[in-house]
Amino acid sequence: MSVSGDAVMALRAAGATVATAESLTGGLVCAALVSVPGASDVVRGGVVAYAPELKTTLLGVDAELVAERGTVDADVAAAMAVGVRDRLGATYGLATTGVAGPDPSEGKPPGTVHVAIAGPEGVETALLALAGSRDDIRTGTVAALLSMLVARLGEESRSQRS
DSSP: OOHHHHHHHHHHHHTOOEEEEESTTTTHHHHHHHTSTTGGGTEEEEEEOOSHHHHHHTTOOOHHHHHHHOSSSHHHHHHHHHHHHHHHTOSEEEEEEEOOSSSOBTTBOTTEEEEEEEETTEEEEEEEEOOSOHHHHHHHHHHHHHHHHHHHHHHHHHHHHO
16 A cells, blocks of 8 residues: 555544645645545645745744744744644644755755644654655655654554553
């Protein structure tokens, strides 16, 4: 099974829902999830906030944080995940922000990506250093974030049983 299928299955088993806030992936995370039959049981929706001001207006990311650090930042990813979870009424919010390339952005090289998961147990972020083409970086981001979600759902499920 694909990581998307694993994520949908894990969400269903947990009785959880998910929403996505995406920048560099432009909707690929949500698209990967909804490509799985039965995804409508667990996917609430997604927000593509490519422009910096949409991260603040649609997702509630602090404008001062964006002004100070730029959008390619772990705290921005965390705020995006919390914002989409809250605004779309999901158990988990997933977020992606970074540089897909081919050129650097905000002084950061292509492949610099921050992902975040916001859920009942708090917010987790990860810095990815991906290589390859623009498409490789974007698809690598999707795979990494969904793998993180599957792992987290597994950990939370085990801790609830103990």
